[in-house]
Amino acid sequence: MVSKKTILTPLLAAGALLASSSVFAAGPTAETLAGTCSACHGYQGNSVGIMPSIAGSTAEYFTDTMKAFKSGERKATVMGRVAKGYSDEDIGKMAGYFSQQKPVGMKQSFDRTDAALGKKLHDEYCEKCHEDGGRNNEEGPVLSGQSKLYLTYSMEDFKMSHREGPKKMSKKVKSMVEKHGKGGVDAVLNYYASQQ
C-alpha cells in the first residue's frame, strides 16, 4: 500500500531538453573531463596511490605536460595513449579545473632520518625554484606530498632523457649527487613524501 503523495512533479521533459544543441556545441564541461582522470589520479586530482596528484598544477604546467605526452616528447606508460584522446580545448578546460583544486599530501611511508637530511638538501639545491619546500607550483609541479615512487620514476626519466627538464635542474641534481651520492636524491624525495 502506497499512500504517499508525490512530492515533486517528475521531470520528464528530457527529450525536449535534449533537442537543443547549445550544450553540445560547447563540448564536455571541465568537471566532466576531469571526472575521467580521477579513477587514476584520485578524486578531484588528489591521488592516494602512486600516480601523481594533479590537483594544484598550474594551468600552464598541466597544459605543457599533456602536450608533451601527446607529442611523445615525454615518455610514459599510458599517458601518451591517453593524452591523444583530448583536444587542446579539452586540455585547457582540465587545466583550469585542476589548477583550482587544493592539493592534499598523500598518506605514505617515509624514512624520518632521510627526510630530515632531505630538507637540508632541498633548501640547498632545490628551493630556489621549487619554493616553500616544494609546495609552490610557480616553477613546475607541486612536489610536496607527491608519491615517492612516482617522484623516483620522474628522476629516472630526467636522467634517461625520457622527460625534458630545465638545464639548471640537471646541473643542480648532478652537483648534489657528486657531493651526497644517489642517497641524496632519495633523501630529498623522502622529504617531499613527509609533507602530508
Add this chain to the structure above:
Amino acid sequence: MSNFNRRDFLKISGGLAVGATVVGCATNLGGAAKARVVVVGGGVGGATAAKYLRMMDPAIHVTLIEPNKHYHTCFMSNEVLSGDRSIKDIEFGYAGLAGHGVNIVHDTVTGIDAEKRMVKTADGDSFMYDRCIVSPGISFTWGAIEGYDAKVAEKIPHAWKAGPQTVTLRKQLEAMRNGGTVVIAAPTNPFRCPPGPYERASLIAKYLKTHKPKSKIIILDPKDKFAKKGLFTQGWKRLYGYGTDNSLIEWVGGAAGGKVESVEANNMVINSQVESIKADVMNVIPPQKAGKIAFSAGLVNKKGWCPVDVATFESHIHKGVHVLGDASIATKMPKSGYSANIQAKACASAIVAMLNEKEPGVPSYQNTCYSIVGENYGISVGMIYKYSKAKNLVTPIKGSGGVTPKDASMETLKREAHYAHGWFDNITHDIFG
C-alpha cells in the same frame, strides 16, 4: 550525515501511522530535498553514481539499496588467487558513501515499477523515486554448460563475482598437489572484464611457479582471440615457458575445440569439444547476462543486456530508470570497472541536470584496464571515447588509446604493474571514499 537508514528513520519518527510500506519520504529526512534518486546496487557503478549525485547536488536525496554490507571488487581479485592480496584488501564498506549523505539500505530489490516510480524490496518496503539508477552487474546463463549450475558453483567456483568464491578458489589452489592440473573455462563474449580470465591464468601461474612448479593451467576457450592476447602470450613466454613442453599455461582456443560442453562435478572432469580433462582445480566462468534485477524490472533485450541512451544511461525500455555498468549496452566501451565508474559520472551529471530542469551536458568517457601478468610485469589497454549521438554509441577517439607496445622495456612493464596497484587505490577511493 551518518548511516541513516530506514529503520532509524522509523524509530525517530515513532513508527509513523503509514507503517513500513512507505519510505524515502525526503522531506522528513532532514531538510527539504529537491528530488529523490534511488540507486539499486552498490557495486562500482551504483556506488560511484550515489556519491557523485550527492557531490554534484547536495539537495538531491539519494538512497542506495544493496543487500550486502561489503563489496568485493572484481578488479585485483586475481591477486587474491595468487596470494598477493587478502580478500580484506578488496573489501569495501559503505561508510564513505554514508558520509556523503547517501542513505544506505541493506535490502534486496525485488521489483521496479516504472509507472509508479517505485522500487520494492524483499523486506516489503517501497521506495518512491524521481529517477532510479540500476547498476545490477552480471548474472550467469546456467545450463549453457551441462552439469554446471549455481549449486555446483559452490564447489567448482566461477569466482566471477569477487567474494566467498574467490576465497574458495584460493583455498583449492593452496590445497592442490604439486603437479596438479588447473582448468579455467573462459566465457563467450560479451562478458565482464574481457582480459580477466587471462590475467587470472597469469596470476595463478605466478603462484604455481613458486609453490607448485610441476603443475599446469589449461585455459579452455570458446573464442579464437581475446583482449591483449599478443601481450599476454608474450608475457607467458617470458615468465611461464609458454609454447614449450614445460609451459605452466596452455591455451586451447575455439578453433582447437576449446569450447566446454559439460562438467562432471563428482569426477572433477571437464569435457571440451575435443578432450576430457581430469582436473585438480576447476574454474568455470559461465556465459553472462545482465544482473537479476534487470530481468525482474524488465530492463533487458532479447540477448539479456540493457539497452540505454549512452549519454544519460536512461533505459530505452523504461523512462526514468537508468542502467549502468556491465549490464548496460554501452558499445564500444568494454564491461570494466573503469567503464562503470565513468558511466556513473555521466549518468549522475545528466540526472542532476534533468532534476534542475537543465539540459544534460556532453559526456566524456575513458577506460584504462591494467592486467598483472607476473611479478613487476603489468600491461594495459586504454581508450578515450566521445558520445556519438546519431548512432547512440560511445565512439573511440581516433588516434587515442591502444595497448602497451610490444617492445615495451621491462622497466615500463614494471611501472605498469605499480601503476595498476595505484589505479586500484585511486579508483576504489573515487568510488567508496
